[in-house]
Amino acid sequence: MNDVLDVVSAVCLLLGAALSLAAGIGVLRFPDVLSRMHAASKPQVLGLLLVLIGVGLRLRTGFDITTLVLVAVFQLATAPVAAHMVGRSAYRTRRVRRDLLLVDELGERLDEAARRDGAGDAPPPAA
Amino acid sequence: MTVVLWIAASMLGVAALLALVRVVRGPSSLDRVVAMDVLLSCLIGAIGIEAAYGRDGTTLPVLAVLALLGFVGSVAVARFGADAGDDDPDRREEARVEARLEAAREGRETP
Numbered sequence: 001m002n003d004v005l006d007v008v009s010a011v012c013l014l015l016g017a018a019l020s021l022a023a024g025i026g027v028l029r030f031p032d033v034l035s036r037m038h039a040a041s042k043p044q045v046l047g048l049l050l051v052l053i054g055v056g057l058r059l060r061t062g063f064d065i066t067t068l069v070l071v072a073v074f075q076l077a078t079a080p081v082a083a084h085m086v087g088r089s090a091y092r093t094r095r096v097r098r099d100l101l102l103v104d105e106l107g108e109r110l111d112e113a114a115r116r117d118g119a120g121d122a123p124p125p126a127a
Numbered sequence: 128m129t130v131v132l133w134i135a136a137s138m139l140g141v142a143a144l145l146a147l148v149r150v151v152r153g154p155s156s157l158d159r160v161v162a163m164d165v166l167l168s169c170l171i172g173a174i175g176i177e178a179a180y181g182r183d184g185t186t187l188p189v190l191a192v193l194a195l196l197g198f199v200g201s202v203a204v205a206r207f208g209a210d211a212g213d214d215d216p217d218r219r220e221e222a223r224v225e226a227r228l229e230a231a232r233e234g235r236e237t238p
Contacts, residue, residue, distance in 0.1 A: 010131040013176050017135035017142075020172050023165045024142030027149045033157045036149070040161045043142075043168035048194075051175040055187075064184035071171075071190045078198035082164075085205035090157050092230075
């Protein structure tokens with residue numbers, strides 16, 4: 001039984017490390033911030049969870065597993081927020097390759113808002 | 128388990144090196160912060176694998192600290208430092224103007 005758990009743990013650890021490697025390659029080779037974020041988020045969530053499961057299966061004590069669950073909850077709660085902030089900032093500072101985007105919903109909304117504000121701010125026509 | 132340790136450690140090492148190359152190259156601070164997050168994930172993975180190899184839970188609280196550190200770092204850079212960190216000064220000025228324009232379009236106060 002313990003041998004089986006150790007094997008499963010080793011597989012989880014290897015998969016987690018492989019996801020980190022994939023993220024390293026992606027971060028180096030992808031063209032802009034958004035696609036690099038896409039590559040970088042793999043070890044941040046799935047890779048981390050796999051490593052934590054691997055560690056938990058190896059250690060098998062209540063105290064350690066509680067700490068691991070805490071780490072997993074922290075990461076799952078904070079990774080989306082951080083990614084949202086970075087993506088928003090990338091769009092605002094024009095670090096996004098717009099020619100690579102298929103759909104740009106935020107751009108459409110911003111143009112719409114600009115048109116509406118522009119119409120409202122325009123001086124009234126001379127009577 | 129020793130074989131697993133070495134394979135996983137070498138994969139994490141290569142990943143950390145590649146992320147480090149991206150941190151050096153940039154070109155913007157956002158690229159750097161994303162690459163630093165990958166570097167941090169590699170570090171978390173390495174500490175986890177070390178704990179699993181030695182069956183020793185002493186270093187596990189460090190994982191919690193690192194997970195929070197990555198979050199605080201990226202949010203701080205994305206919120207306060209994104210338009211100042213470009214290597215190209217023209218691009219930096221353009222980004223600053225663009226950020227101001229988009230803020231005005233959304234009716235927020237200009238930063």
